[in-house]
Amino acid sequence: MRGKLIEFRNVSFRYGDDYPWVLKNCSFDIYESEWVAIIGHNGSGKSTIAKLLNGLLFPQEGEIIINGQEVNQETIWDIRREVGMVFQNPDNQFVGTTVQDDVAFGMENRGVPRDEMVKRIDQNLTAVGMAGYLLTEPHRLSGGQKQRVAIAGVLAVSPQVLILDEATAMLDPKGRTEIMETVSNVQDKNDLSLITITHDLREVVQAERVIVMNEGQVWEASTPREVFSKKDALQKIGLDVPFIAVLAEELKKAGVPVTKEPLNHEELVEDLWTLHSIT
Numbered sequence: 591m592r593g594k595l596i597e598f599r600n601v602s603f604r605y606g607d608d609y610p611w612v613l614k615n616c617s618f619d620i621y622e623s624e625w626v627a628i629i630g631h632n633g634s635g636k637s638t639i640a641k642l643l644n645g646l647l648f649p650q651e652g653e654i655i656i657n658g659q660e661v662n663q664e665t666i667w668d669i670r671r672e673v674g675m676v677f678q679n680p681d682n683q684f685v686g687t688t689v690q691d692d693v694a695f696g697m698e699n700r701g702v703p704r705d706e707m708v709k710r711i712d713q714n715l716t717a718v719g720m721a722g723y724l725l726t727e728p729h730r731l732s733g734g735q736k737q738r739v740a741i742a743g744v745l746a747v748s749p750q751v752l753i754l755d756e757a758t759a760m761l762d763p764k765g766r767t768e769i770m771e772t773v774s775n776v777q778d779k780n781d782l783s784l785i786t787i788t789h790d791l792r793e794v795v796q797a798e799r800v801i802v803m804n805e806g807q808v809w810e811a812s813t814p815r816e817v818f819s820k821k822d823a824l825q826k827i828g829l830d831v832p833f834i835a836v837l838a839e840e841l842k843k844a845g846v847p848v849t850k851e852p853l854n855h856e857e858l859v860e861d862l863w864t865l866h867s868i869t
């Protein structure tokens with residue numbers, strides 16, 4: 591049984607007294623080594639949750655506990671060691687003049703000794719497939735390569751949780767797939783919790799659990815299969831369902847006995863192939 595790593599307890603947040611509540615009495619847990627996708631319509635508070643997790647914002651009500659510590663002004667430096675974040679725009683988060691300087695940045699701020707730093711730069715750039723780019727300047731990298739370097743920089747300070755806030759949104763489909771493969775590998779290897787905030791349904795179906803946000807609260811928190819089985823209700827709160835799930839529904843309506851709730855191409859093919867072989 592995995593322990594709780596993150597607890598949101600009755601959290602309410604708004605950007606100012608005259609602003610509407612973005613989160614209202616919002617509660618959820620995230621467990622060690624778990625991959626959770628957070629989805630919700632535009633403006634439903636997903637990025638706000640990410641910023642609250644990293645101590646960039648603080649709730650007006652309720653509390654956020656990470657690894658047994660409440661997130662507050664006194665604990666933010668500890669918390670930021672535990673919670674690594676990668677954002678949408680690769681250009682806004684490149685701080686070094688070369689790849690190795692960029693990965694070193696977070697470690698320098700935390701006083702990691704030089705020998706250890708060199709070792710971790712090498713280890714983490716290898717993990718994200720960027721080992722050959724130590725002295726490369728950022729403008730020579732693609733968007734996907736910059737995101738890989740950002741991920742290596744975050745991993746170099748050994749966080750417990752990695753948050754990707756629309757980190758693949760500006761990449762082409764190939765870049766997206768590559769980043770998600772990389773992230774999935776490093777999550778496994780480093781035993782990390784992973785929180786992905788995304789509109790890309792192919793990423794969502796890869797997660798173990800999906801938290802669906804609506805009107806400042808958790809509307810549903812369960813497996814991708816359970817979440818996407820509620821197609822009509824999801825569409826009512828402004829969310830799409832994966833194309834394959836829609837196709838399976840249409841096939842059922844047309845009399846094809848699709849038995850499972852397929853979430854990807856392979857699962858649907860598997861189902862249809864079985865039908866073919868018994869007729």
Ligand SMILES: Nc1ncnc2c1ncn2[C@@H]1O[C@H](COP(=O)(O)OP(=O)(O)OP(=O)(O)O)[C@@H](O)[C@H]1O
Nearest residue numbers: 605606609612630631632633634635636637638639
């Ligand atoms: N700095 C800010 N000042 C005031 N309001 C803000 C600020 N940042 C976000 N908001 C508002 O808070 C609400 C939640 O925003 P947030 O960015 O968390 O949503 P989101 O679910 O991540 O949206 P998206 O899917 O569009 O990225 C929105 O109504 C947004 O306009």
